[in-house]
Amino acid sequence: MRWSQMFVPTLRDDPAEADAPSHRLLLRAGYVRQLTAGHYSLLPLAVRVRSKIIGIVRQEMDAIGAQEMLLPALHPAEPWRRSGRWELMGQEMFRLQDRRGADLALGMTHEEIFATVARELNSYKQLPQQWYQFQTKFRDEPRPKGGLMRTREFTMKDAYSFDIDRAGLDVSFDAYHGAYTRIFARLGIPALPCDASSGTMGGAGSTEFMCPADVGEDLVAHSPACGYAANIERATSALPEPSDGPGLPAPERFDTPGVRTIDDLTAYGAPGDRQIKTLVYVLDGALTLVLLRGDHALNEQKLVDATGAAGIRAAEPAEIQDALGALPGSLGAVGVSLPVIADEALRRRRDMFTGANIDDMHLRGVDVARDITVGTWADLREVAAGEPCPRCGEPLEIVRAIEIGHIFKLGDRYARALGVEVLDPDGKRVPVVMGSYGIGVERAMAAIVETHHDERGIVWPVAVAPFQVAVVIAQSDDADVAGAAELIYGALRDAGVDVVIDDRAERAGVKFRDVELTGIPYRVTVGRRGLAEGVAEVTARATGDTEKVPLDAAAAHVRALLASA
Amino acid sequence: MRWSQMFVPTLRDDPAEADAPSHRLLLRAGYVRQLTAGHYSLLPLAVRVRSKIIGIVRQEMDAIGAQEMLLPALHPAEPWRRSGRWELMGQEMFRLQDRRGADLALGMTHEEIFATVARELNSYKQLPQQWYQFQTKFRDEPRPKGGLMRTREFTMKDAYSFDIDRAGLDVSFDAYHGAYTRIFARLGIPALPCDASSGTMGGAGSTEFMCPADVGEDLVAHSPACGYAANIERATSALPEPSDGPGLPAPERFDTPGVRTIDDLTAYGAPGDRQIKTLVYVLDGALTLVLLRGDHALNEQKLVDATGAAGIRAAEPAEIQDALGALPGSLGAVGVSLPVIADEALRRRRDMFTGANIDDMHLRGVDVARDITVGTWADLREVAAGEPCPRCGEPLEIVRAIEIGHIFKLGDRYARALGVEVLDPDGKRVPVVMGSYGIGVERAMAAIVETHHDERGIVWPVAVAPFQVAVVIAQSDDADVAGAAELIYGALRDAGVDVVIDDRAERAGVKFRDVELTGIPYRVTVGRRGLAEGVAEVTARATGDTEKVPLDAAAAHVRALLASA
Missing domain, CATH: 3.40.50.800 (Anticodon-binding domain)
Incomplete structure (x- = not known):
């Protein structure tokens, strides 16, 4: 190839609109141009890198026996309605109608669509099957940013496994785990496998592959000592449990004029770890109290995962006033008949402080088990840096990271919804057990640049260089x-x-x-x-x-x- | 690869829904499955064939110095509005809005979007540029059919050339013509280059590559003697001109009770080639008379091309009655003040018959030049089999064919609309001159099957076999x-x-x-x-x-x- 004949529009200066190094460098080095927010044109050098990434991913998929397919990008609504995700996906799914008025969606993922193909499987003898594709995904991101890092349109290698049972799924899942480890090593991307939330995928568990980077949008709790790593949406820690005194025979109301925050209440002899923080959320339309220790923070994804709620928002002050008779600052769950979900760190706690549901008044001597009707106990709090690793006890680090791959044990949710059944060895029709496995190709390109550049530009690993x-x-x-x-x-x-x-x-x-x-x-x-x-x-x-x-x-x-x- | 591990769901019997051999065989041999009308899932064997076709096309594109890019599939409305095609594309363009209410379209072709990238060119020294991509195209076809032949979603290799002038475009166009000839030869597709209508692309001319096949949706006029080939939408023939008598000094009205058709009127001594057929169309909202010889048929695409009309439909009887005072069967253009467009075959004709715009009455002795105000003369009639070839005079054959490639000399239409200008050798800013060049990948796959099968199945050429x-x-x-x-x-x-x-x-x-x-x-x-x-x-x-x-x-x-x- 002759440079004089290539279109490589390098820029003398850093483009003003770009923050992330990969965004800045891919623009400046003539790899990409933005068409509109979240949509990039890949110029010749970027197409060369993309095709090398795809080549490596394809080799590793083929090596574990996966078969390449190509399913449509534009989907009828019907399979999405059957899985329940037509509603669940909300505004992130691009929707449209065709000339006959039929509802369509642009594929943001393909579980439903691969399941429609898998209906043609009919015997356990055909399993396992591993199917994958490189296909454009469309997601109406609220805030596309970082150049290729978060776009509304990108190439994904998505793979789907079909097994007769969960033991088979475990084997398939491990095969992808291994393939992903090899892929990221070959791409030169440092990849930390993390315990992760499955989000709208559902299922029995998932692992994210995370590339530590300052511009990452995710937070990972990581113990360098033992290798424990989990997305902050799932991470736990081995917090010591405070030892409480016996407390009072019943909660006792007291005046707290002007107290609005956890901090304010400490002046009344209530350290943060002896307070109950009462948040009010609307989960799928139902007002719900969410309780945490005063010095702990809620991780909203944990709340979503614990409740399975599709719609979640903080309640408005007026809704709270109507329901509890007080405003935030004096809220509590004692004697309240609304649903209550409490963080595990509040179990067995006694002699605690909380709001009295009367403005400017609080309660002390609260025994959680005795005084509050907790409907659901769950891990809701976000771990903080320095807390002991749940595995080795050493202090956790919290690092920013880019999600570069995500693999899911889906179970039989999609198979049941879409009727993917095969005959098992006993001749009985059973739903297949699915897994799903994704890598964003252009995001991988950005992650390589994030981890391979210096002040003079990009420093590609040989395997993916244009x-x-x-x-x-x-x-x-x-x-x-x-x-x-x-x-x-x-x-x-x-x-x-x-x-x-x-x-x-x-x-x-x-x-x-x-x-x-x-x-x-x-x-x-x-x-x-x-x-x-x-x-x-x-x-x-x-x-x-x-x-x-x-x-x-x-x-x-x-x-x-x-x-x- | 082991067959036991592949997903190749062959069917014992022909699928009921399939007519075209390629549709039937690709289903039956386990290559494709329909997700919904016009959207197909490509199974592993089809992906293998597709990637071989893409490999061949890519090699030939690279060989003429074209550079591969990848531009978005989802487009903002703005560039389409600037070119005027946001309106022009009508219902065939899938449209949607994002979460902010911005208008978007799914790309059905990419002239506008490549032009936005080409704005970065700034000097004639950078020209010519040849850019191409393999990208999914979306078209809301009114009648998707024939399996992979006409779908709503397909992979296209689309290429765009940028030259400083029309002489440069001619050179680029010829390079693609050569590359396409080599591509179809390597794919094993018999390809007839045909003079073609440019349709909504506009521009200075275009050539279609046509694969003769019974299931083709296009008609091609072809002279095996000299090689002349043209889409029926553009084909002409060397018809002998009838010699007319002097006729009457003025048109003469006569009674024709019950006469409704050209045939009916022959009973009054008016053979078809001495009648004027009067059709009424609504072109971009304006009622227009369209005149042809009685024994000739209108080709609507020729009418579109001749008038540049974006919206075209036959007028309703009520509209006709209102405007002309008579119903079809007795219509004519004599003395009418509506716009008239007439086929070239009517030039210099005298002593003709036509309707009198009074039900059950006609005129005779009409001299077209004397009696009818023709606003536009154009080639409007569809040639028929057996007419003399315009080049060699031998009888034309009319064959059905599949359009497998189409190359366009666009000129500067898109460059002007989207501001793609460079400095010429004199330092003056001039719009670049564009060409556009397309091959549908999955349609090529179908065309290969149409031309390579027998009663036992598909017979792939080695170069594209899975x-x-x-x-x-x-x-x-x-x-x-x-x-x-x-x-x-x-x-x-x-x-x-x-x-x-x-x-x-x-x-x-x-x-x-x-x-x-x-x-x-x-x-x-x-x-x-x-x-x-x-x-x-x-x-x-x-x-x-x-x-x-x-x-x-x-x-x-x-x-x-x-x-x-």
Whole structure:
């Protein structure tokens, strides 16, 4: 490939609109352009990287026996209605009608659609099946951002496993876990497998693969000591339980004029860990009290997962006043008939403080078991940095991370909803047990850039670089220089190396800058001075190290570098 | 690949819903399944064929210096509004709104979107540019049909050329013409380049590549003698002009009770070629008379192309009665003040018959130039089989055909609308000149099947077959047979041949039937009887010819067959 014929619109300066390094660099190095918020055009260099990522993912999928398919991107509403997700997906699903008025949706994931194909399976003898595709997903994100990190349209490798039972699913799930580990290693992305919330997927559990990065939108609780890692939406810790005194025979009301916050109440001899924090939520339309320890924070996803609620929002002050007779600041669950869901950290607690449901009054001496009707106990609180790891007891770190893969044990939810049944060995029709496994291709590209760049640009790992080598003609008006460079270029190209020759009528400095900015792993420079000495310069992008190599040995030298990369 | 692990749901019988052979066979051989009308799931075998087709198209695009990109499938309305096609595309464009209420469309083609990227070009020195992608296109077809032939969602290779002037466009256009010729030859699709209507693309001309097939939706006028070929929407013929007498000094009204048709009027001494047929159309809201010779038929696309009308429909009888005072059967253009568009075949005609705009009355002695105010002369009539070729004069054939590619000289229409300008050599900003070039990937797959099948199934050309070779274990319960087959399979696989081994616990007949139905070009059968003789059987799908080949020479023999295929 000749640089002079490529469309690589590099920019001299950082684009103003980009924050994340990958966003900034992919724009500046001429890889992508935004069409509109959340929709990017991939220019030639990005298409090359994307196809290498896809190649690696495809190899690893094929290696575990998965079969590639391609299912439609535009879906009829019917399978989504059958699974219950037509409603559940809410505004994140792009919806439309065709010319006949039939409801359609743009696929944001494909469990339902692969299930429709799987209806054709009829015997346990055909199982397990592993099916995957590379297909565009569409999601109406409320806040697309970070360039390729969170878009409304992206390529996903999504895979689905079909097993006769949960033991089979475990085997399939482990196979994908292994494949994902290999994929991210080959892509050069540090990937931490994390216990995760299954969100709208449902099912029996899921693992996220997380790439630690400052621009990540997720938080991961991680113990470097033992390797424990969990999304903050699922993470727990081994908190010591405070020992309470016996307390009072019954809760006792007292005046707390002007007290609105947990902090305010500490002035009345109530440290945060002896208070009950009372939040009011509307879960699928029902007003619900949510109780946590005063010094703990709610993680809303945990509340969603604990209740299975599709719609969740904090209650408005007026709703709270109507229901409890008081405003936030003096709320409590004692003697209240609304549904109550409480965090596990409140179990067995006595002698606690809480609001009295009268403005400017609180209760003390509350015994949770005795005084409050808790309908549901659940893990609701968000762990904080420094808390003891639930596995090894060492302090947890909380790190920002990019979700680069997510694998789910779905169980038989979709099979039941969509009628995917096979005959088991006893001749009985049973629903198949499904798993689902996703990697966002363009997000993986962004994650690689996040973890592989420096102040001069991108530093691609060889396996995904758009070109492995750039041969730079330092003085393109010098026929001898150009001729020597062309020889090396030709030798590399004929040897199957992904090589580009920078034959533009530009100064050498401009060419060096572009090769560095675009992140090509090796640069071979042929210039007048080197030509006089009979050498080319071979520069490694990652280290900046330059070696002089005899012209006629340059191609072989670069091939050896690539082979050991 | 092992057949026992693949999902290839072949059907014993022809599916009832399928008419076209490709539709029937792709369903029956387990390649595709319909999700809903116009949307197909591609199963593993189809994905393999698709990726081979894409590979061939990509090679030929790269060979003419085109660069692969990937632009969004979901588009903001703005560029479509700027080009005027937001309205023009009508119901065929899927439209939706996002959560903020912004108008979006699913891309049915990408001229506007590639133009937005091309705005970044700034000098004639960067031209020509050739950009392409493989991207899903969405079209809300009124009647999706024929399986993969006409769907609402399909992969298109669309390419766009950007040149400084029309001479450059001609060069680019010719390059694509050549590439398309090579692509269809490699795919095994007989392709007739045809002069074509540009439809909603606009521009200076276009060529369709047509695959003759009984199930084709297009009609092509073709002269085998000289190679002339044109879509019926554009085809012309060299009709002899009738010689008219001087006629009457003025049109003369006469009674024609009960006459409603051209045929009816022949009883009054008016042969079809001496009648004027008067049709009434509503073109972009305006009532317009359309005149043809009595024995000629209108081609509506020609009317659209001649007038540039976006909306076209036949007028309702009530509209006609209101405007002309008579009903169809007695209509004419003499003395009428509505716009009149007439077919070229009526030029210079005298002594003609036409309706009098009074029910049951006609005129004779009409001199078109003297008596009718024709606003526009155009080629409107549809040529008929047997008419003389406009180039060589030999009789034209009319054949059904599938449109498998379409290339357009767009000119500067989109560049002007979307502001794609570069500096020319004189330093002046000028709009670039565009071309656009499309191949539907799944339709190409269907066209190959239409032209490559027999009564036992598909007969893929080697270049696009899902597997080049199937090794069949005739008795899978015989370890010696299986072992000998595995050796051949392993040798072929290690040599890079695309090979599948049919290791299912099925009767040999079932396996043979599936290999034939799925269209795999070569079958290597290892069975007990052959094993005793030390031979395998090599069967060519296309001819049915079987050869006995020593077991240890079988792999090399098949490789030689493939190399010469």
